[in-house]
Amino acid sequence: MTLLDLMPAPVASRPDARLTALPVAIIGAGPIGLAAAAHLAEREIPFVIYERGDAAGAAIREWGHTRLFSPWEHLVDDAAARLLAGTGWSVPRPTRAPSGAELVADYLEPLAAHEAITPQIRRGVEVLAVTREGMDRTRTRGRSQAPFALRLRLADGRVVDETARAVVDASGTWGQANPLGSGGLEPLGWSDVADRVLPALPDVLGRDRARVAGRHVTVVGAGHSAANTLIALTSLAVDEPATRITWLIRNASAARISSDGDELEGRGALGSRVQRLIADGRIEVVDRFETLRAERTADGLRLHGRRDGEATAHDTDVVVVATGFRPDLGMLRELRLELDDIVEAPRRLAPLIDPNEHSCGTVSPHGYRELAHPESGFFIVGMKSYGRAPTFLLKTGYEQVRSVVAWLAGDVESAGRVELVLPATGVCSTDAGGCDAPAGAATPATAGSSCCA
Template identity: 50%
Template sequence: MNATATEQLPVVVIGAGPAGLAAAAHLTGRGIEPLVLEAGAQAGAAVREWAHVRLFSTWGELTDPAAEKLLAPTGWTKPDAKTYPTGGDWAEQYLRPLADALGERARFGARVTGVSRAGRDRIVDADRATQPFTVHVTHADGREERLFARAVIDASGTWATPSPAGASGLPALGEKAAADRITYRVPDLTDPVARARYAGKRTAVIGSGASAFTALASLADLAKTEDGTGTKAVWILRRGISGSTFGGGSADQLPARGALGLAAKAAVDEGHADAVTGFRTEAIEREGNQLVLVAEDDRRLDPVDEVIALTGLRPDLTFLDELRLGLDERLQAPVDLAPLIDPNQHSCGTVYPHGVKELSHPEQGIYLVGMKSYGRAPTFLALTGYEQVRSVVAAIAGDHEAAERVELVLPETGVCGGAGLFDQPQSDETTTDGGGCCAPAPALIPLETTALAPSCCS
């Protein structure tokens, strides 16, 4: 296929979440045909799995300008910019209408199983750059399809691949066998089935980030109710507790995020959760109807009824195996982006908005955006994803001046290290022991119903 014919092909966008749909809106705005492929049955399929959780970003920080422009002719009205939606609100009031506005350019029940250069595996150099991408898709009915694209934007996120409870990055011994008592999501304790599962029970919460904070605060609230009497959390941290463990508190420029960390602190201070530090889970053993967690130093905890493992997320790169990606060996993020988001290195203000320059790979025309671009690094903001796709689409359109321009100023966290800069769940395995150099002494402020969305872009 010649270059002119390739340019007439659509840009395939993998994932109909916030970043993917925003990318499609930007492509449409530039007169480039998008084709959004979503494995789920509807827009925001991953977001809908945490529909019960309230984000700590406001509506004003959760919509993309190009998407708003696409929605305007449909009669869509933007929600109050100062209010905090739940994941369900975000999906139903923004993502679904946006997908509807795209019409047939968004396909659902379409799982991407492979991406390559047409007629070229990753070894072949000859005429590689002139070939279109071939995208293999399996539909919900089992039908297979091959599509061609001029470029591919992978916004599939990391929600589907949570990290295990095992501290080595691999499942702990016995973890798979105990799967019926382990969840890797923040439970919805307003659901009667989930509530019955945890009410009056002893639950281990593994993790040190905002998802763990949400679980601790929710279990503490349950413990204060009549049917939740006896509910107890055991908070397991792989490192110690420092001045920055609970985030920026009242210094956080995202107030609801600061409140969430303080709610978790209150759960500990009020005796609803016991903190166990320096505990790296090596094995999970059954003891009757309960589970016993064993550390690498052979410490054994008292039996628990349930385990909530919230140790971060990781990207699924298997379907991109035939492409030449330039990924950092530790974070699995693009090599030029990795130093900016490395939780072992960055501190206050050192993560800044970025675009096509940091997101490019040796294989031209493939871009990982949204939470997928962060690999295993924690903390991500929806606004960051929107800036990424604006820049990437400008580059695809040949508008290099716009691609290189930065159009976003991000809020700071108010802490150095520890809780991270943005609002994607913190991975316990990458948490630094920052000393809280930027944060004042914590002060408890009302949490109300605001919590962290345990997903890709909150």
């Protein structure tokens, strides 16, 4: 018997007439949020999607130049496929891994445009906070029967409150990068060098080329998104020979991008390619570097830190921060959450995704039970549900929302029947958020991120 066996499963309470008349609120119109919408549409449960961006898949569009690890057969939700089949849509070549841009154009845009979903998407709307109507987190009496209240900033700048019967937070982690400092904080002086810093997965062969071509670029981070950027930079250096590339990592080696035993071909090949480029002298590695402080120099910036306990410094022109992502929990402060102290995932889920024990392919099937919080009717799903754990796959998120929606519909038998077969891998981590991570990315949405695609 395990600790999970001793934890009671969430019990579905019968909502009163006022609650049943309200929609389910979905935060985020990425792959997981749209999948939740597809399942709710199938069960004829009203819903509304709040999307901060101007279009569905906004986070993925930012790293659309990057190819995912997963082939199409692992990237499409079953309920979404059933909805789209009625429009004549079919899954692209199942064994081919698309780019982020292709995932958006060939799947997310048709899904978001479906007549059952598109009228319910509110674009350009940021969710500032979620609470219970008229109740802060300290009030208990009548709490489970009170609607959720979402405070929203609309596209025109107005701030309003709207209510919902339940909330599915699929907002991902993209845009919430882990700080560069070794203690989990931004290095001292970081704001002074912000103009010389790029976020994870920059488009170094396209949009961001002018910022890195012919310069010394330092990529910080030990995951797959760092590896992807390193490879792209070596391609750039063929045309721009003055481009110099350094890989800065905190540990003695980047074990996360090992290619051993990986059933996703693209992900497995990534580590091998980077190691060959290092051996050929095209990438310089600085390992065991703990960053403490940053300062501007005449031509770039200097990172001050420790290496093997001794003070050291590293000079560069541009830094790419590929250190992974973390969830934004500030907007959930007035809710009663049960989160793991270490990875900030739902407490029942955390032991199943602990990156010290599990890779993407060894995560057990899980659903509404593991995702539930003391706040009945509230669920964090997708990349954000994994907190800081870098092991997320889109296919995992699809099974999460299938189970959660079944529970919201009162179909406890279906909700508890979770099944998931994932491609195995020896070591897995990426740095993009809120989504299936790109081939080197939450992780994105990543998505991600610290997630596996």
